[in-house]
Every structure is written in C-alpha cells, then in structure tokens.
Amino acid sequence: xxxxxxxxxxxxxxxxxxxxxxxxxxxxxxxxxxxxxxxxxxxxxxxxxxxxxxxxxxxxxxxxxxxxxxxxxxxxxxxxxxxxxxxxxxxxxxxxxxxxxxxxxxxxxxx
Amino acid sequence: xxxxxxxxxxxxxxxxxxxxxxxxxxxxxxxxxxxxxxxxxxxxxxxxxxxxxxxxxxxxxxxxxxxxxxxxxxxxxxxxxxxxxxxxxxxxxxxxxxxxxxxxxxxxxxxxxxxxx
Numbered sequence: 584x585x586x587x588x589x590x591x592x593x594x595x596x597x598x599x600x601x602x603x604x605x606x607x608x609x610x611x612x613x614x615x616x617x618x619x620x621x622x623x624x625x626x627x628x629x630x631x632x633x634x635x636x637x638x639x640x641x642x643x644x645x646x647x648x649x650x651x652x653x654x655x656x657x658x659x660x661x662x663x664x665x666x667x668x669x670x671x672x673x674x675x676x677x678x679x680x681x682x683x684x685x686x687x688x689x690x691x692x693x694x
Numbered sequence: 695x696x697x698x699x700x701x702x703x704x705x706x707x708x709x710x711x712x713x714x715x716x717x718x719x720x721x722x723x724x725x726x727x728x729x730x731x732x733x734x735x736x737x738x739x740x741x742x743x744x745x746x747x748x749x750x751x752x753x754x755x756x757x758x759x760x761x762x763x764x765x766x767x768x769x770x771x772x773x774x775x776x777x778x779x780x781x782x783x784x785x786x787x788x789x790x791x792x793x794x795x796x797x798x799x800x801x802x803x804x805x806x807x808x809x810x811x
Contacts, residue, residue: 616799625787626738628799670737680791680798681728684738 585609585673587685594691601658603688605671608652613674615647615654616682621667629669630656658690666692697721698790700803707778708811714774715806717744717788723768724790728800729761732785744771744788778810 587607595601605615614633618626630638632647632654644657658665668689672682697720705713717727725746730738742763743751750763762774771790775782785807789800 618800625802625804626789626800627802631799680726680800681740681743682800683740686737689735 585675585683587671587673587683589669589671589685589688591686592689592691594693595661596693597661597663599661601661601690603656603658603669603671603690605654605656605685606652607654607671607673607685609673609675609683611676612649612652613676615645616672616674617643617645617656618670618672618684619667620670620687626670661692663692663694666690698788698801698803700788700806702806703804704807704809706809706811709779710777711810712774712776713778713808714772715786715788715808717771717773717790717803719769719790719801722790722792724771724792725768727765727771727788727790729763729771729773730787730789732787732805734785738787741773744773746771775808778808780810783808783810 589605616631617629619629620626630645632645637646642659647654668687670687671685699718699720701716727744729741731741732738740753741756744763744765746765746768752758765771785805787805789802791798791800
C-alpha cells in the first residue's frame with residue numbers, strides 16, 4: 584500500500600511563507616499532487632510533480648525529490664483566503680489516476 | 695471546463711433509509727470516477743473506483759453491498775448507501791478526470807453531507 588506523512592497544522596501571518604512537507608512510501612510511484620480544501624468545500628487541484636524539481640504556479644510552488652520520497656508545497660505571500668487544508672496525494676503506475684491522500688495539513692493564516 | 699456536479703449537497707434522513715448520490719461530469723466524458731468519504735477533520739478516504747460499463751472496484755474494507763455504485767454512462771456515476779445507519783453519516787465526494795493518465799488532475803464535486811438520524 585501507500586502511506587503519506589504531512590504535518591497536521593501550520594499557523595502563519597499574512598504575507599509570510601509556509602512550506603508543507605510530504606514524505607511518502609509507495610511502490611510504483613508515478614507522481615505527487617497537491618490539493619486545497621476549504622472547510623465544507625470540495626478539494627481543488629493545485630499542482631502536480633512527476634519529475635524532480637520545482638513547479639511554480641503563481642504564489643504556490645511544489646517540489647519533488649523522487650530519490651528522497653519527499654515533496655513540499657510552498658505558499659508565498661500568504662493571504663487570509665489561504666486558510667484551508669492542504670493534502671498531498673500520490674498516484675502509482677499500476678492504478679492510472681487513482682489517488683491516495685495524506686492526512687492533510689490545516690493552514691491557519693492570522694492577520 | 696472540467697466541471698463535476700454532485701447532487702444532493704445535503705441529506706438528512708432516518709436510519710434504515712437508502713440514499714442515492716449522483717455525480718455528473720458536465721463538460722467532459724469520464725470513463726472512471728472515484729468515490730471518497732471524509733469524516734470531520736480527516737483526510738479523503740477512497741471508497742471505490744467507478745468504471746463505466748463495468749463493475750466498480752472497491753477498496754479494502756468497503757462493503758460493496760452497502761455502497762452500491764452504478765456507472766451507466768460516460769457522464770454519470772451514482773452511489774447508493776443502502777439501509778443507512780448513523781455511522782454512515784459523513785461527507786461523500788466524487789471526482790473525475792479528463793483522462794486516465796496519472797498526470798491528469800482530479801476534479802471534485804462539491805460533496806454530499808449525509809446525516810443519518
């Protein structure tokens with residue numbers, strides 16, 4: 584099976600930078616995705632890494648190191664609306680685009 | 695594009711009732727859809743993979759006779775919680791993607807909050 588570890592909660596102030604780490608254990612790793620979910624809402628796709636390196640999408644960036652089975656999501660210039668839960672998820676070669684999610688990290692942005 | 699619609703958004707019903715939840719891909723065809731369950735402050739747990747025109751694939755520990763899945767068309771999958779009990783109360787979410795490749799993001803419905811009294 585697959586397992587993912589990420590911190591349960593992070594608190595930061597507006598304008599700050601937050602890094603959410605995700606370590607995973609799986610066989611047949613294909614890619615690492617990140618999703619954002621506001622309370623009561625649906626998850627929305629943020630980023631995907633299949634190869635080592637950094638993917639930048641506006642204020643959010645995601646990094647992957649396959650050799651370390653590690654990735655992170657970087658949230659820059661934090662805004663109040665970024666308060667949400669962030670999930671990393673792995674996809675494996677044998678399962679198409681089926682995802683296994685980490686436990687989620689609740690990010691609380693304070694004024 | 696890539697919109698997934700889920701209905702109903704909220705259900706409150708008595709114990710023993712069967713509840714059907716619909717998941718539709720509005721602007722694309724989805725041969726595969728996924729059904730998740732999420733308890734408060736927890737992660738999304740995959741329940742089953744819904745395959746158009748064939749039987750669903752259930753994750754370990756999920757009762758297939760309890761959670762009936764039908765994927766009769768390329769744009770509609772349904773999840774029926776049969777004889778629901780209070781412990782079935784949860785947030786149920788479906789997802790679909792434009793293709794079956796791993797690099798395609800999942801697009802989620804808005805979820806159904808099920809409360810069994």
